Amino acid sequence: MNGVIIQYFHWYHSGNLWNEFAEKTEFLKNLGFTAAWLPPANKCSLGKEGRGYDVYDLYDLGEFDQKDGIPTRYGTKEEYINAINKAHEAGISVYADIVLNHRMGGDEEEKITVHGVNEENRNETITHPMEVSACTKFTYPARQGKYSDFIWDYHCFSGIDSVKKDGEKMKGVFKIHNEYGTEWTDAVSHQFGNFDYLMGADVEYRNPHVVQEMKNWIKWYFDTTKVDGIRLDALKHLSSDFLKEWITYIKKELNPDCYVLGEFWKDEAEKISYFSDKMDDLISCFDAPLHYNFFTASKDGKDYDLTQILKGSFLEKKPVFSVSFVENHDTQKLQSLESAVKDWFKPLAYAIILLSEDAYPCVFYPDLFGAEYTDVKDGEEIKIVMPKIEVLPPLLQARRQFAHGEQVNYFDHANCIAWVRKGNQENPGCIVIISNSDEGFKEIDLGPENAHSKYIDFLKQRNHEIVTDENGKATFWVNSGSVSVWVKA
Known part of the structure; x- marks a missing residue:
């Protein structure tokens, strides 16, 4: 089957996304979409301002009055589950976006011991061990133990970016001292010496209680939502030992057919392949190198050698485990990994991923529907208009009818x-x-x-x-x- 995913959101999405998606499922089915990747449904530390990646409570899908209200940015739990049901009625699989790396917006401060590390080389210590207080305790008072009574405290975290010493706030990257030692886990990317730490309170996956809680949670999530697969965020920063154990548990105990797609963001296919091999091929990965080929080709115009367009891509290396995309919420204009493919080249890029034999393509929401948004960069407010790619629906139809x-x-x-x-x-x-x-x-x-x-x-x-x-x-x-x-x- 010529499967194709839609990433049904972008960074600046406004309005009730769950209801909008529920209304669009028949339309998406008729275009030939077989799967939809939806953004994280959990409650955020920033409330409705959060995009789901600033995780506060994974058990709150828009059900409890926490962080400024009941709904998330995208709607309520009932609306989320209804949207998934509507997708299933239309024969569309749903992939849930899952953030495992960190927690943000803790409920209580704790006294902890930390040492500061060099942000450019996290293996290098730059302060003596010191007593500080930090927001590392998550008690979820509004949820009152419903679904899980697990309390997250500093034993569950390996690092933090904000602490108080003698009443003064300090920012940086701080290694938390706990019973798992004073070093980071080694089972992560070695960018910046050790890339265990990304943001917020970094989850400590050497703690067996944390691992068990995350197994309990994912079982609850599948039972509650009936999603068909998961997209995992920020895998460079996660312990591959934990990941392998956790995904094996999902495949063996919960759903052998669960589709697992990972964001292991590297511009070299060799590094993605190395990770994929290490994960025993339990997981598919986004093809960031191919995206960068498209980005470069769109900038260089006629000076780009099209015969090299697939060179160095993950699609070329491990086609069965690669997911091809033109753009996403991180690469769109004004975002952290901004590398927006120029509009003139997008039809060419989509033709490559939609009509090639081996690609499992993912279409970005604004390329199908268009988008307008404003954000501030370097103190200046900038308005961005992303026009829809007019040739995209016929390309999707061509994939269905002819790309065989x-x-x-x-x-x-x-x-x-x-x-x-x-x-x-x-x-x-x-x-x-x-x-x-x-x-x-x-x-x-x-x-x-x-x-x-x-x-x-x-x-x-x-x-x-x-x-x-x-x-x-x-x-x-x-x-x-x-x-x-x-x-x-």
């Missing part, structure tokens, strides 16, 4: 590449051709079985017919900086 069967690549010109999908017994194939410079063409041999066949551009970028000769050969064309998908008339 074996793929034959014609990656033989720096400014114009093509590939043929041969089709199968149920579905005809197609010829995809893209150019990042002038009008381009490719001579393609489709074999004698396609002799004297007429072809039209399904995307209507070109309005003439192409007819193959007695051997099934023809020259297929594409407009300047464009994509065409040629199918039998």
